[in-house]
Structure formats: C-alpha cells, structure tokens
Amino acid sequence: MKKYDKLVKNAVGRIVPTIINGEEHIPFKGVGKYIPDGRKFAPRLSSCANYPDDGNKLVPSLKEALIKAGLKDGMTISTHHHFRNGDIIAVQIFDIAHELGIKDLRWFPSASFPCQEPLIKYMEDGTINRIEGSMNGPLGKFCSQGKMKGIGVLRSHGGRYQAVQDGDVQIDIAVIAAPTADTFGNANGVNGPAACGLLGFALADSQYADKVIVVTDNLVPFPCIPWQIHGNYVDYTVKVDKIGIPEKIISGTTRITKSPDRLLIAEMTAKFCDEAGIIKDGFSYQAGAGGTSLSIGNYFGDMLRERGIKARFIRAGSNKYPVEMLEEGLVDYILDGQTFDLEGVRSMRENPNHINTSPFTSYNYHGKGNFATMVDVVILGATEVDVNFNANVVTHSDGYLLHGMGGWQNCLFSKCTILPIPLFRDRIPVIKDEVTTICGPGELIDVIVTERGIAINPKRIDLIEKLKGSELPIKTIEELKNEAEKICGVPAKPKLSDEIVAVIKWVDGTIIDAVRKVE
Amino acid sequence: MGNIATSGNKGKGVRSDCFITIELTDKEGIDIQLQSKVGVIFGEEIIKEIKDILNYFGITKAKVHLEDSGALAFIIAARVEAAVKQLIQTDKEYLPELIEENKYHTTKDHNRFSRLYLPGNTPSLMINAGIHKPDGIILDLEDSVAPDKKAEARLLVRNALRQLNFYGAERMVRINQVPKGLDDLDFIIPHNVNLILIPKCESAGQIHQVNKKIDELKSKHNIKDPVWLMPIIESALGVINAYEIASAADNVVSLAIGLEDYTADIGTRRTNEGTESFFARSQVVNAARAARIQPIDSVFSDVADMEALKQNVLRSKALGFDGMGCIHPRQIAVVHENFAPDKAEIEKAKKIVNAFIEANEKGLGVVSLGTKMIDPPVVKRAQNTINLAVNMGKLQKNWREEI
Numbered sequence: 001m002k003k004y005d006k007l008v009k010n011a012v013g014r015i016v017p018t019i020i021n022g023e024e025h026i027p028f029k030g031v032g033k034y035i036p037d038g039r040k041f042a043p044r045l046s047s048c049a050n051y052p053d054d055g056n057k058l059v060p061s062l063k064e065a066l067i068k069a070g071l072k073d074g075m076t077i078s079t080h081h082h083f084r085n086g087d088i089i090a091v092q093i094f095d096i097a098h099e100l101g102i103k104d105l106r107w108f109p110s111a112s113f114p115c116q117e118p119l120i121k122y123m124e125d126g127t128i129n130r131i132e133g134s135m136n137g138p139l140g141k142f143c144s145q146g147k148m149k150g151i152g153v154l155r156s157h158g159g160r161y162q163a164v165q166d167g168d169v170q171i172d173i174a175v176i177a178a179p180t181a182d183t184f185g186n187a188n189g190v191n192g193p194a195a196c197g198l199l200g201f202a203l204a205d206s207q208y209a210d211k212v213i214v215v216t217d218n219l220v221p222f223p224c225i226p227w228q229i230h231g232n233y234v235d236y237t238v239k240v241d242k243i244g245i246p247e248k249i250i251s252g253t254t255r256i257t258k259s260p261d262r263l264l265i266a267e268m269t270a271k272f273c274d275e276a277g278i279i280k281d282g283f284s285y286q287a288g289a290g291g292t293s294l295s296i297g298n299y300f301g302d303m304l305r306e307r308g309i310k311a312r313f314i315r316a317g318s319n320k321y322p323v324e325m326l327e328e329g330l331v332d333y334i335l336d337g338q339t340f341d342l343e344g345v346r347s348m349r350e351n352p353n354h355i356n357t358s359p360f361t362s363y364n365y366h367g368k369g370n371f372a373t374m375v376d377v378v379i380l381g382a383t384e385v386d387v388n389f390n391a392n393v394v395t396h397s398d399g400y401l402l403h404g405m406g407g408w409q410n411c412l413f414s415k416c417t418i419l420p421i422p423l424f425r426d427r428i429p430v431i432k433d434e435v436t437t438i439c440g441p442g443e444l445i446d447v448i449v450t451e452r453g454i455a456i457n458p459k460r461i462d463l464i465e466k467l468k469g470s471e472l473p474i475k476t477i478e479e480l481k482n483e484a485e486k487i488c489g490v491p492a493k494p495k496l497s498d499e500i501v502a503v504i505k506w507v508d509g510t511i512i513d514a515v516r517k518v519e
Numbered sequence: 520m521g522n523i524a525t526s527g528n529k530g531k532g533v534r535s536d537c538f539i540t541i542e543l544t545d546k547e548g549i550d551i552q553l554q555s556k557v558g559v560i561f562g563e564e565i566i567k568e569i570k571d572i573l574n575y576f577g578i579t580k581a582k583v584h585l586e587d588s589g590a591l592a593f594i595i596a597a598r599v600e601a602a603v604k605q606l607i608q609t610d611k612e613y614l615p616e617l618i619e620e621n622k623y624h625t626t627k628d629h630n631r632f633s634r635l636y637l638p639g640n641t642p643s644l645m646i647n648a649g650i651h652k653p654d655g656i657i658l659d660l661e662d663s664v665a666p667d668k669k670a671e672a673r674l675l676v677r678n679a680l681r682q683l684n685f686y687g688a689e690r691m692v693r694i695n696q697v698p699k700g701l702d703d704l705d706f707i708i709p710h711n712v713n714l715i716l717i718p719k720c721e722s723a724g725q726i727h728q729v730n731k732k733i734d735e736l737k738s739k740h741n742i743k744d745p746v747w748l749m750p751i752i753e754s755a756l757g758v759i760n761a762y763e764i765a766s767a768a769d770n771v772v773s774l775a776i777g778l779e780d781y782t783a784d785i786g787t788r789r790t791n792e793g794t795e796s797f798f799a800r801s802q803v804v805n806a807a808r809a810a811r812i813q814p815i816d817s818v819f820s821d822v823a824d825m826e827a828l829k830q831n832v833l834r835s836k837a838l839g840f841d842g843m844g845c846i847h848p849r850q851i852a853v854v855h856e857n858f859a860p861d862k863a864e865i866e867k868a869k870k871i872v873n874a875f876i877e878a879n880e881k882g883l884g885v886v887s888l889g890t891k892m893i894d895p896p897v898v899k900r901a902q903n904t905i906n907l908a909v910n911m912g913k914l915q916k917n918w919r920e921e922i
Contacts, residue, residue, distance in 0.1 A: 260848035261647045398559035426535050426589025427557045451650050471912075487646075487684075489592060491560035 003151050004500050012390065012438050016511040020503055021130065021150045028512040031441060036366055036508070041167025043208050055184035055222055057237045062089075062215060063096045065236040066173065069211035071097060074104045074129075075172040078209060080202040081111035082177075082189055082338060086248030089177040089215055091118050098127045106150070108169055109133040110160055110201035111404045115248070123148055132169065133160070134394075134404020135502075143501050144401045146517035152401075152502030154394060154515075157201065157337070158363025158370070158410035159505050164204040166366055168509055174205035174212045176229060177243045181216035185234025186227035189339075189356075190349040192218030194244040197318070197339025197348050199228045200358035206233040217243045228356060250342055256298055256321070257291030261422065261451050266292050268472060269379065269420045269449045270299030276466050278377050278416060279303050286315035286378040286411055287322075289340045292420055293379045294321050304330045315362070315375050315411075318344035318354070326354060335371065337362055337407060363410035365507040372407075375414040382419050384435040387477050389442030389457050391419060392435040394504065397428050399436055399494035399518045401502060409507050412444035416463070423450040429484035429491055431477060436494060438513045439504055453480050495519045524605035526671045527598040528640070529586045535643040537587040537595055541573075541602045544580045549573055555587035568592055572599045572613050578606075593682035594642045594675065601671035617681040617711060624744045625689045625713045627772050630654050630907065631813055632842040632858040633851045634691060638663035640672035645679055649686030651848035654855075657691040660703050661718050669695070673706040680710040689713045691749070697725040701732045708736040712746060714772070719780065720750035721757045723767035730768055749773040749815065753780035758799045761806035774807040775815040775844070776800055791827065793834070804839035818844035825853050832857035859911050860904045868904035869918065871897060876919070 004017035010027035018025050026034060051057065059065045071077075077097075079090045090109060097105060103126050107119070114137040122128045123142065130150025135143050143152045155163055163169040178187030179194045189196045194217060206212055206229050214229065215238045224231075231237075257263060269292075273279055285300060287293040297314070298321060304311060305328075313333040314322045320343035325331050327347075334354045339345050347354045363372055382391040383403065393408050395401050411417065421430050431448070446463060448455045453475035456463050467474055475483075485491075496516035506512040522543045529538035537555075544550075551566050558565075569583055587595070593615045600613050634655035637644050641663075648656050658676040660669065676692060692707045693716035694700035700717070707715070717729055726748065733746050748771045750764050757764070758781070765774045778796050782789045789795070800816065807814035816835040819828045828850055835843055836858055843858075845851050860868065870888055875898045878886045886893040908914035 260651060263849065264651065427561060427591055428589065451647060487591065489561060489564055491557075492563065494559050 010511060012441055012512060014438060014513045016503060016514045017151075017500060018511070020153065020511075025503075026510045028506050028510040031443060034508045034510050036166060040165050041170065041208060044210060055182075055231070057185055057231075057234060058183045059236050059238060062092060062175075062213070062238050062240065063099075065213045065215075065238050066093065066096055067100070068236060069173045069213060071100065071102055071173060073102055074106075075102075076106040076108050076170060078108040078171045078174045078205045079110070080176060080199065080205065081109055081113065082196040082199055082201060083194065083244040083249045085113045085115045086194070086245035086250075087113060087115055087177070088242065088244055089175060090116050093175055094119055094122045094127055098122055098125070103127060104129045107131050107133070108171060110157065111406065112136055112139050114138055134406070135401055136404055137402065140401035140403070144399065144515070144518045146497075146499055146501050148501065151500065152515070153505060154405060154502060155505045156363065156405045156409035156507055157359040157407040158365055158372070159507050159509065161204045161359035161364045162366045162507065162509055163505070164208045165364065166509060171205055171209035172211065174202070174209035176202045176206060176212065176214050178214050178216045178229065179243070180218045180220055180224055181214050181229075181237060182220055182222040182224040182231065183237050184222050185212070185214045185229070185231030185237050186222070186224040187214050187216065187229040187231075188224060188226050189228060190226065190345060192216070194218075194242075194246055194249055195342075195345045196244075196249050197345045198336060198356035200337060200356055202229060203358040203360055206230065211235045213238060215240055215243055217241060250340070250345065255291065256295045259291070262292045263295055265420045265422065265449055265451050266295035267299060268451075268454060269296050269418055270303070272418070272447065272449060272454060272467070272472060273300070273377055273416075274303060275470050275472065276416065276463055281309040282312045283376045284311060284313045284315065284374065286375050286414065288379065288381070289317045289319055290381060294319075296379050296420065297321055297325070301325050301330055315371075315378070318347065320344065323347040323354070326351065335362065359407070359410075363407055363507070365410075366509075370410075372410045373413045373415075375411070377416040377418060378411040378414040379418055379420060380408055380411055382421055382430070385419060385421070385431050385445070385448055385477075386435045386442070387431070387433060387481055389445040389448070389477065390435050390438045391440045391442075391445055392437045393439045395437045395515060397432075397436065397491060397494060399496045399516065401515050405439055405504075409440055412440050416446050417444060418447040418449060419445060420449040423452045423480060423484045424488050427488045429481070429488050431481040431484055432491065433481070437504060437515055441512070448477060448480070450480060452483055455480050520606055520608070522606070524602040526601035526605075527590075529588065533643075534588050535590055535594065535646060536641075537585055537590040537598050539586075539595075539598045539602050540584040541599075541606060542582040543578070543606055544582055547580055549579070549581050549583065551583045551585065553585050553587065555585065556589050557587065564592075565595060568595055569599055572596060573603070575613050576600075576603045576607060576609060576611060578603065590642060591646070591682075593678040597675040597678040598671065601674050604670070612677075615678055615682050618684065620684050620686075621681070621690070621711060623687070625747065627745075627747065628813075628903075629689055629772075630842075630910075631689070631773055631815060633845050633854040634689070634815075634842070635845045635848060635851065636663070636693075636818065639676045640664050640668045642675065642679075645683055648848065649684055649688050651851050652686070653688050653845060653848070653851045654842070655689035655691045655714065656685055657693050657716060657844075659693045661693050661695050661700070673703060677706040677710055680707065680712060691716060693718060697728055701728060704729070704732050704736060708733055708742070708746060709740040711744075714747040714749055716775070717748060717750045718777070719753045719757070720764055721754060722760055723763045726750060726764060726767035726771060730770065745770055747772040749775055751775045751777045752799070752803055753777035754784045755781070757781075758802050761802050762809055765806045765810035765812055771810070771812060773813040773815045773841075774803055774810070776803045776817050778817040779820075791831070800838055800840070808839065813841040814839060816840040816843035818846050819850065820846065822847040822850065825849070828853050829857055855911065859913060860908050864904055865908045865914055868901035868908070871901035872905050873919065875901075
C-alpha cells in the first residue's frame with residue numbers, strides 16, 4: 001500500500017493527497033463549501049445485562065483492561081491531553097502493547113507532548129504505525145524527517161470531534177485518564193491529586209469509541225460528582241497509583257509577559273479592539289494562556305473596570321487572570337476548554353459560572369452551530385503569516401513540524417480574528433510571501449498586530465473604515481513584510497522534499513495542506 | 520598578535536548575537552563552519568557575508584567557526600571585524616551602509632524626558648528599542664560593558680549607529696570616562712551620533728578635551744552637524760564644579776546626575792526618599808538652569824515598581840528636572856506621562872501664549888496678563904509647554920479655536 005496517493009490541487013492552491021493511509025479524503029473546497037451528507041457514526045449497541053448490577057467495572061490493571069477490550073493489531077487507540085506534559089498513561093498503553101507484541105496501532109491523541117517522546121521507539125519497531133493528532137517537539141521532528149510508517153494527520157480540536165462523530169476516525173479503544181472517578185466510570189477533572197480542570201477533549205472518545213477505559217488514581221464511591229464523563233459510556237475502570245505528574249499538568253507560572261516588546265504588542269492589540277468598537281458592554285473574547293494573550297486580557301479588564309461595563313463571557317483556556325475577572329464581576333461567565341493552573345481548577349470546582357465545555361459545544365463544524373462563531377474577538381498566535389493573510393501554526397520556517405493546532409482553526413470563525421505576533425523572531429521574519437504550511441485560510445484572518453505596525457485584511461472594509469484617522473500604525477501587510485525583510489534580509493525557502501509526511505485537516509475534515517519531509 | 524581570536528556572545532539566554540572564532544592557517548582558503556538557528560533560511564547569506572569581510576581585510580587563509588543565535592547582518596559584521604582586528608594590524612573599517620532613516624539631527628532644546636540605556640554589547644536589547652519611543656536611545660560603552668569586551672562593543676555600537684533604526688529617537692552614546700573615552704569617539708562621531716554622554720565628569724577641562732577630539736574628527740570627516748554633550752555628574756567634585764561643567768561649551772545641552780556612583784562617593788547609600796542626594800540634585804538643577812541648559816535626573820532602578828517610579832518622577836519634576844534615564848522600556852511611558860505638563864500647567868500656558876498672540880495682533884510691544892507683565896522667556900516657556908502638550912496628545916492642535 002502506498003502511504004498516500006492521488007494528489008490534487010485544493011482551493012487554496014496546495015497540492016494534497018486524497019488517498020491517505022489507504023483511506024479516501026476530500027481536498028479543501030473553500031470555507032463553508034463542503035457540506036456533508038449521511039448520518040453520524042454510531043457506536044455498537046450495548047446491554048446492561050453485560051455489565052455488573054453493582055456498577056463495579058473495576059479490573060486489576062490497565063494491561064488487563066486493554067486485553068479485555070480486545071487490543072489487537074491495527075487498532076485505533078485514543079487518549080486526551082488534559083495532562084499536557086505531565087501525562088504518563090499514553091506511554092504505558094504502548095509499553096503494554098509492545099509487551100503483547102501488538103503491531104501497527106494508530107495513536108489518536110487530542111494532542112501530543114514532549115513527555116511522550118518514548119513512543120518514538122514504538123514507531124520505529126512497528127508497534128505504532130502513525131500518530132493522528134498534533135505533534136509537538138521530538139515527535140514532530142521524527143515525523144518531519146519522514147520516519148513515521150504511516151502519514152500523520154493533524155486536526156483541530158473541533159476537527160477531531162467532527163472526525164469521530166462523522167466516523168472518519170473510528171476509535172477501537174479510548175483510554176481516559178481521570179483525576180477522579182468511581183468504579184462505574186463516572187469521572188471528572190476537578191478533584192484529585194492530578195486535577196486538571198475538565199475532561200472535554202475526551203468527550204467524543206467516550207461517546208463514540210467501541211471500548212472505553214477510565215483510569216484513575218483517585219477512586220471515590222459512586223457517585224463521582226460532577227460527572228464530566230458519564231460512566232454509562234464506560235466499559236472498564238482501572239485504579240492505578242499515579243496517573244500524571246501534577247506539577248507538569250498544571251503550570252504554576254502562567255504569567256503576564258514581562259517582555260516590553262510583547263507588552264507593546266498587547267497594548268496595541270487592546271487599543272485596536274477598542275478603536276474598532278469591540279470593547280462594549282456584553283462583549284465576548286477568547287484569549288489564550290500565552291504571555292501576550294494574558295496581558296491583552298488584562299488590558300481588556302482595565303477598560304471594563306474604568307468604564308463600569310461587563311463582558312458576557314470569556315472563552316478560555318483559563319488560569320488565574322480570567323478567574324480574577326470573573327470573581328471581580330468584570331465578566332459573567334468563563335466558557336472553559338482547558339484549565340492551565342490551580343486557580344482555574346479551583347474556580348471551575350467552586351463557581352457555577354465557570355463552565356466546562358467540550359469541542360462539541362465550542363467547535364464542532366458538523367453540528368447545528370457552535371459558539372466559536374459568536375465570540376466577538378479572538379486572539380491567536382502563528383509561526384508565519386503570508387501576504388494573503390494565510391497563517392501557519394504547525395511548522396517553522398525551516399519546515400519542521402513542531403506544534404499542534406489546538407482549537408486555532410476553530411477560533412478563526414469568530415467575528416474578529418487577531419494575530420498579535422512579532423514582525424520577526426531573532427532573524428526570522430514572520431510575514432512572508434508564502435507560508436510553509438497553510439493551517440488557516442486568509443479570508444478568516446482579520447488583523448495582524450506587530451510591534452512595528454498593524455495590518456488589516458483588505459476584506460474587512462468595516463474595520464479599515466473604523467480605524468481611519470487612528471494614531472495606531474496601520475500599514476499594509478506588504479509594508480510589514482518589506483519592513484521585516486529590510487531588517488532581517490530576504491529568507492531563503494526551506495529545503496523540503498516532495499515526499500509528504502503528514503496532512504493538515506480543515507475543520508470540516510477536508511485536506512487543506514500537506515507537510516513535506518525536511519531534507 | 521595570536522593566531523586565534525574570538526568575539527561576540529553565546530550561551531543560554533543569548534539571542535540575536537553570535538560568537539565567532541577565527542583561526543589563521545597556512546592553507547589557502549576560507550573554511551567556514553556555521554552553526555546557526557537560522558541556517559536553513561540565511562545560511563548561504565551568512566557565509567557570503569563572512570567571506571566578503573575577510574576578503575576586505577585581505578585574509579585568505581583561515582578557519583572560521585560561527586555559533587549564531589539569530590544575529591542580524593550588521594551584528595555578525597561587527598563580530599567578524601572585532602575578531603579580525605585581534606589578528607591583524609589594520610586601520611580599515613568595514614562599514615555597513617548608514618540607513619536613510621537614521622540621517623537626522625536634533626536641536627539643542629530637543630525634548631529629553633526619557634533616555635533609554637542599552638548595554639553596548641548586547642544586540643538583542645537594541646533591535647526593538649526605538650519602537651518604545653524614548654526621546655533618546657543611549658548605546659552604552661561604559662559601565663554595562665565588561666572591560667574585556669570594550670573593543671568589540673565599539674564596533675557593535677558603530678554598526679548599530681549605521682544600521683539600527685532609531686525610529687526618530689535622539690541617537691546617543693555614552694563613552695567611557697575621559698581620557699580613556701576619547702578613543703571611543705573615533706568609532707562614534709563619523710556615524711551621525713546626535714549626543715555624547717560623558718560619564719563621571721568633574722571639570723570643564725574634560726569637556727574641552729572631548730570637544731577638541733570631536734572637532735578633529737568632524738573636520739577630518741567633513742561633518743557639519745552639531746554633536747551635543749550631556750555630562751553626567753557622579754561625584755562630590757563633579758557636584759561642586761557643576762556650573763563650570765554646564766557652561767563649559769555651547770554644545771553642552773544637558774547636565775545629568777548619576778546617583779549610584781555619587782552616593783558611593785560621599786560614603787552613603789541610595790534611598791528611595793533621596794534625602795542623601797537632595798543637595799546634589801538641587802545643585803545640578805541650579806547649575807543647569809544658570810547655564811540655560813536642561814537638568815536631567817538619574818535612573819530609577821526598580822524596573823518592576825511603576826508606582827514608585829511615578830512618585831520618583833513627580834519628585835524629580837518638582838525639584839526642577841526636565842527628564843530622567845530609563846533602564847527598561849516599560850519605564851518610558853511612566854516617565855513621559857509624569858514629566859509632561861499637567862492640566863494646571865497647560866491652562867496657564869494657554870493664557871500666556873494667548874495673551875502674547877493677542878498683544879502681537881494689536882501691535883503691542885509689551886505682553887501682559889491681567890495686571891502682570893510677562894517677560895519673553897516666560898512666553899517661550901509657555902509656548903514649549905503648549906508644544907509638548909500638543910505632541911503628547913494632551914491638547915488639540917487647534918486649541919486656540921476652542922477658546
């Protein structure tokens with residue numbers, strides 16, 4: 001079997017395969033152009049008769065649970081990434097698979113982290129065929145060098161939900177590491193030594209996987225409340241001594257940036273939003289957990305406080321800064337997708353206005369709407385942006401795949417999408433003629449804020465109008481690109497082979513771009 | 520002179536810089552080993568640049584190793600030249616182009632609320648300095664540069680003066696203490712510097728020495744534009760001689776005080792209240808005002824405490840200072856905001872300027888406000904306040920139409 005086949009040019013002009021790992025895929029057709037048909041994927045029916053009446057689904061070990069779940073060659077195994085770099089379960093799963101001599105597994109995580117570097121040996125020996133999920137750091141490098149047996153598939157958080165719901169990816173065994181659970185399989189992320197806040201990334205896995213295993217180190221008597229994951233979906237539960245490394249799950253140090261350059265970019269972004277008329281009573285925004293995003297949120301908070309107005313909701317990755325705003329009464333709700341620090345976890349546990357969300361409510365493109373489109377302004381990052389406002393978040397200028405997409409693609413659908421980024425990093429220009437990999441089409445990216453100027457997408461005539469006469473340095477994107485090249489020089493293109501090592505899915509499951517092997 | 524030379528910086532936390540090792544060999548040819556975080560996109564360009572520079576200095580047999588953390592071309596050039604000059608005797612200079620954006624001059628009464636200090640051998644801090652809009656940017660060759668790095672810092676500062684966009688900030692260099700600092704001027708004066716800071720200044724004689732060297736260089740390089748001086752008083756003797764220094768020459772435009780060294784010199788420690796330096800600061804203010812130049816205050820060293828900085832600026836302004844040094848870009852806005860004319864000052868200035876304009880329109884030689892006569896210097900000062908307020912967005916340009 002060829003790893004990939006039937007290359008076509010898609011709607012953003014990228015050459016992408018339509019046969020990948022032996023399965024057929026649709027090339028990107030344009031935003032909102034591909035409308036699916038048919039019915040959702042349906043998991044197998046179950047019967048209570050096959051499950052214990054006392055609700056106790058406990059099996060002695062993860063290994064036994066995997067064997068009971070029927071682990072065999074070629075299966076798809078899913079995990080979530082709420083434990084970030086403190087995850088230890090994913091590696092254990094594949095240790096067991098290796099021990100049992102299982103081959104050709106597809107690992108389907110909601111994201112991967114450097115702590116999972118030990119899996120490289122299982123990709124080399126054939127235990128794992130490929131990763132379908134974001135690949136960070138060492139795993140991304142391994143994939144970029146063309147060493148993975150199968151083709152990697154990268155999806156956004158919403159795209160992952162869509163793929164599972166639509167049956168594009170059929171999960172054989174979902175392993176859900178849970179900070180607290182009961183023997184029936186109800187589970188949550190707000191309590192226990194490995195508390196991570198919520199478990200939203202595992203929702204689709206629990207609903208659609210053939211077999212579901214909940215693993216915890218904090219077993220409580222039924223009922224485990226809140227039950228973010230419903231035991232009714234769960235086949236087996238496992239108690240282990242430790243499911244994660246708490247200090248790596250929760251960062252104690254998410255802080256507002258101290259870099260004067262980033263603070264300047266944050267200040268300019270906040271001013272831009274204000275002048276664009278976005279900051280008003282009842283508005284909503286999404287800001288990530290990066291230092292620049294946090295300080296933008298901080299500037300928003302100052303404006304709300306000064307004017308005596310309130311935001312309706314913050315879409316978060318939460319940590320102590322939005323929590324402080326919630327508690328101060330500057331915002332009504334936090335709609336949280338993942339929790340980054342202990343303050344976020346505490347708030348989610350205690351405050352009914354701090355809501356745990358999932359990719360289903362926030363991002364799923366094949367649903368009857370989602371709230372990403374309702375957010376007034378989102379602040380996102382990018383490794384590169386091109387003169388057509390297309391942006392890249394997964395590869396670096398040298399071509400290496402080093403980051404995942406998270407909810408990035410999904411957030412682009414907000415009313416105003418802003419990328420605050422430095423014009424260049426050391427000597428690496430961020431704005432270029434053509435991005436290495438297109439993750440988001442330019443038509444959805446409205447504003448680029450750099451320390452040396454702000455470019456508004458020419459499609460956003462309304463924003464251009466509103467910012468007329470502004471003292472902010474509004475420039476064209478070409479002007480910004482030229483300015484960067486004047487300082488850094490004109491970068492050469494990275495040397496990439498024609499060979500494809502991974503593909504990037506758009507939110508609707510179509511292929512928007514392919515990642516090439518680095519020479 | 521040895522066979523191997525190094526220059527630049529490397530290691531954890533070093534960014535936008537490079538560390539170069541050049542070894543002269545017996546074998547014809549330049550062998551370059553490049554280890555760069557931007558190797559994929561700029562590798563060929565960097566190798567060409569190194570070869571061009573070595574060729575310019577007539578070096579044809581060498582082994583070069585460059586560890587690059589993303590240095591811009593002018594930074595690499597400075598590092599290569601610094602290494603070369605440890606290996607061969609030469610008067611030649613490898614000068615990058617002086618960019619158009621940097622070809623401007625400042626006036627004697629240029630606003631000098633803030634001046635941002637940048638260590639002269641740390642490129643990463645220079646690159647974005649101008650975007651924070653300080654009134655002046657100081658490339659420092661003195662205290663922030665280690666003694667064994669002075670020579671390479673001069674070349675880096677020289678290249679920065681030519682290539683780094685200052686975005687309109689007054690282009691300043693702090694040289695080393697006179698007489699050693701006189702040698703720094705060779706690397707500074709020909710590259711359109713606007714102002715020289717003279718540290719630990721204690722006498723008019725030192726000003727004359729600096730000016731003598733500047734004049735020689737100006738005539739050698741056919742430079743017509745002024746180079747301003749800002750002596751820094753940092754000792755008891757300097758304080759005592761403050762007026763002599765302030766009035767030593769026409770191009771002395773400001774008199775600054777440096778409190779860290781001063782407090783050490785008088786055998787005490789610096790406090791936030793500043794009682795120990797009250798006399799010195801007042802003396803500097805009075806000496807500067809007597810000489811009709813700007814008194815400029817010391818830096819405030821707690822970069823995290825913006826409220827304390829604000830209080831410090833307000834005290835400084837109340838003492839009569841016109842500006843102060845900044846050691847972090849985030850201090851600039853606080854310094855500007857609090858040195859800027861406040862509401863009452865702007866209102867008073869509006870009345871005075873208005874009275875002056877009306878008197879002129881009526882052809883009156885004497886300006887009066889109510890029953891008070893107003894002297895020309897007062898009008899000039901009021902006009903400055905108005906200009907400042909307009910420039911800082913605190914007053915509409917057409918404020919007179921609204922009266």
